[in-house]
Amino acid sequence: MTAARPQASGGRRPGFGAVQALLGLVLAALCVAPFAIVLVVSFGQVVEGASWRWALSLENYLRFFVGLEWPASTSFLYLQKLWWTLVYAGLAAVIAVAFAFPFTWLTTRQSRRIQTVWLVFLLSSLSLSEVFVVMGWDVLLSNRSGLPMVFRETGLTDWLQSVGWFDTLRDWGMATPRNVRFKTSVFATVLTMSYLVFPYAVILLYPALSRLDPAMLEAARTMGARPFTVIRTVVLPAARLPLTGAALLLFVYLLGAYVVVSVFADPARQTLTITIYESVRGATLNAPFGAAQAVILLLTAGGFLLASLRLSRLAEAKA
Amino acid sequence: MSRLAGRLYLAWCALFVLAPIVVVCAAALNGGRTMLFPPEDPTLERFVEFFVSDPVWTRALQRSILIAVASAAIATLIAWPTAYGLWRRDTKLSKLLAASMAMPFALPPIVFGVGLGFLWAFSGLIGTIPAGILSHAALHGALPLATISIGLQSIDRAHLDAAATMGATERTAFRTIVLPQTIPYTLSGFFFALVLSFNEFIVMFFVSASAYATVTLQIFNSLRNGFTPTMAVGAIVFILTSVAVFSLVARFGDLPRLMGADPSRR
DSSP: OOSOOOOOTTOOOTTHHHHHHHHHHHHIIIIIHHHHHHHHHTTOEEOSTTOEEOOOOOHHHHHHHHOTTTTTSOOOHHHHHHHHHHHHHHHHHHHHHHHHHHHHHHHHTSOHHHHHHHHHHHHHHHSSOHHHHHHHHHHHHOSSSSHHHHHHHTTHHHHHHHHTHHHHHHHTTOBOSSSBOOSSOHHHHHHHHHHHHHHHHHHHHHHHHHTSOHHHHHHHHHTTOOHHHHIIIIIHHHTHHHHHHHHHHHHHHHTTOOHHHHHHSOGGGOOHHHHHHHHHTSSSOOHHHHHHHHHHHHHHHHHHHHHHHHHHHHHHHHO | OHHHHHHHHHHHHHHHHHHHHHHHHHHTTOSSSSOOSSOSSOOSHHHHIIIIIOHHHHHHHHHHHHHHHHHHHHHHHHHHHHHHHHHHOOOHHHHHHHHHHHHHHHSOHHHHHHHHHHHHHHTTOTTOHHHHHHHHHHHHTHHHHHHHHHHHHTSOHHHHHHHHHTTOOHHHHIIIIIHHHHHHHHHHHHHHHHHHHHHOOHHHHHHSTTSSOOHHHHHHHHHHTOOOTHHHHHHHHHHHHHHHHHHHHHHHSOHHHHTTOOTTOO
């Protein structure tokens, strides 16, 4: 420190502009360029063998929407993949939020200390790799040990057979002639996906629910409302936007699920992530087509993300 | 009555979250080569394999740690000026920088992974460890960016004005006011990025190009080629790392506040 010059706060320090310029370069190369490259490659053309060249063709997108043989014949194979991507993610997101809402509400009513313990617990399970979660449920749902064994040993299977629900399960592909079977099924996929995002759902709902004005709840209670009525008439309407916002964000997150689908979903009901991998690195090797599928997944996710941003703006404007 | 129902519901949720974790941990004790639950012929042999004797797993663990620590450090380093710029000067450029840093984390990681795969292939770095580190730094930069921003917002601007009136330069104010108050948030961000990198799968799947395996990649390979109980040990390592790290964050930082609780209420 030589001379103590008075300086207005927020005054421009020479050098910070240079830092920001450098930062811009780094971020452009690492964070933005990969997306741009995917977009450019998606217009490329595959060459005999596994290589490809730059081009400006729409054939990859055409193949996605109407199939390779178009216009002689049309195939909606990849639209079907997109459909399953949306179905799994949508179901799992809604289920996770539905279970997380009462959980978060009950947690925020505890003391700060207990809240911290719950948060550590949830964050730990949230950071768990998709690979790990799938491995756990794979053991839990496998036919040799886990839930099917529990069903048989406790007589639940016999009971299901005696009431006739067993046949319904068989129609859904969730039972062998002798016992229930969870792998591979839509049920196992959605269950594991909702498990994956349950902690996220709690974390997303936590700010909104922990900031609810206690005076409002107190007022409802002194007027004689029972706890359930308070939740239904005060908490739920106040949390409507955060709930929808959370479901949307989880939905977008789940659009990218890969390991769950590759292990638990029936091959005919797999998602875009699987076919993207197969095109880019796996068996079918067609990088431009893989990139085109990735762009479509990206646009889908981006669209829903924008919608959720809109929604949170709306929530802020209301608050 | 409703209080009891509430408790039961919380307990049920905890059980749901714990179930697969417990199963995997127990599976690590299996004496045989198959994943069974409950474990048969319990032994600690798999732990020795994972940490000491099986080079496939020890190498994977070393790489995971290297990539997690290095990428978290780089992510925090890039996130600092981005967050600071956003807080100090609310310009279009600062907003653009922050948005581009948040983008990879918000969009499906598989798309980012495919893009990074092309990027590293063009630059000839695909399958190298530095490429893996930079990829994870880019993917997880959003986390320190968020925590550091929360930390900066918690600084009372009156302190800065006071410092400025008393003649402190921005540099001095930064050193004496901003930095000390944001250290817990910086560390939290670093640890969030660390844990997520340690557990990340899909981006690494694309950028490693089978040249090397981290623990998650190795677990996925074992998932496809038949289970081995050794991979369950890897999973236990994840759990313990996560619990330890988040407990540290909770101990030294204000976790409820980081997660968005109202700071005024206790």
